[in-house]
Amino acid sequence: MNNVLNKDLGDKAPQFEAESTKGTISLENYKDKYIVLYFYPKDMTPGCTVQANEFSSLYEQFKDLDAEIIGVSRDTVSSHNIFCEKENIAFPLISDADSNLCNLYGVLKEKVNFGKKYIGIVRSTFLIGKDQSIIKIWNNVKAQGHAAEVLEAIEKL
Template identity: 45%
Template sequence: MLTINQAVENFILPSTNSEEFSLANYIGKNVIIYFYPKDDTPGCTVEGQDFRDHWHLFTEMNCIIVGISRDSIKSHEAFKAKMQFPFELLSDIDEKICDLFGVMKLKNMYGNQVRGIERSTFVIDSHGLLRKEWRGVKVPGHVQEVLDYIKTVSNNSHK
C-alpha cells in the first residue's frame, strides 16, 4: 500500500473517453483520484456532482480529477453522461489499482459482510508523489476540504 510522499507507480486503466488513462501522462499536473463504491448511487452521485461543480476551480490550480470504481466502462459512460461530469471515470474491474491504494475493505451491508471500495480521495503532485489522502470519506464538505488543501499547496508553490 502507498504511503505519503511515496512515488506512485504508473498505472493504466480504461477510461470513459474511449482511451486508456495512464498516470504518466499527467506528470506536471496535480492528480486528484477519488475512489467511490458504485455508479449512480446516492452518495456517489452527490460526491461526483460536488467534484463537477468545483471542477473549474481545480483546473485553474493545475489539477485533473478522475473517479475510480469497479463498475464497467459502459456503466461509467452512462453515469458520466447523466451527471454531465467534465472529468473521466476509470474502470478498475480487477481491483489492481484499488489494491495499490488500499481502498478495498470489508463492509456491513444489511447484516452481511461484503468487500467493497471505501470512499477515499488521494492527491498525487506534479512530480508523481502521493501528497495527501482521505480515507473513509463522508461526502458532505469533502470536496471543499480537497479544494482547500490544493489551494494551500498551490499558494506554497508560487512563493
C-alpha cells in the same frame, strides 16, 4: 505510516494504466499536474452522485490550479458513461472491474450491509503532486463537502 498503502506521504504514487470514460489513461498522462484520484463504491448511488456532482461543480477551479480529477470504481466503462451523461461529469472515470487499481491503492475492505459481509471500496481520495508523489490521503470520506476540502488543500500548496 499515514495510509492504507503502508507507505509514507511523499512516496511515489503507484503507477497504473486503465480504461476510462476518456480512453486509456495512466498517471504518465498527467505529469506536471496535481491529480485528485478518488475511489468511490458505485455509480448512480446517492453518496457517489453527490461526490461526483461536487467535484464537477468545482472542476474548472481544479483545472485553474493545474489539477485533474479522476474517479475510480469497479463499475464498467459502460456504466460510467451512463453516469457521466446523466450527471454531466466532465472528468474521467476509470473502470477497475478487476480491482487492480483498488488493490494498488489499498482501498478494498470488508464491509457489512444488512448482516451480509462483502469486499467493497472504502471511499478514499489521494492527492498526487506534480512530481507524482502522494501529498495527502483522505480515508473513509464523507461525500458531501469533500470536493471543497480537496480544492482547499490544493490551494494551500
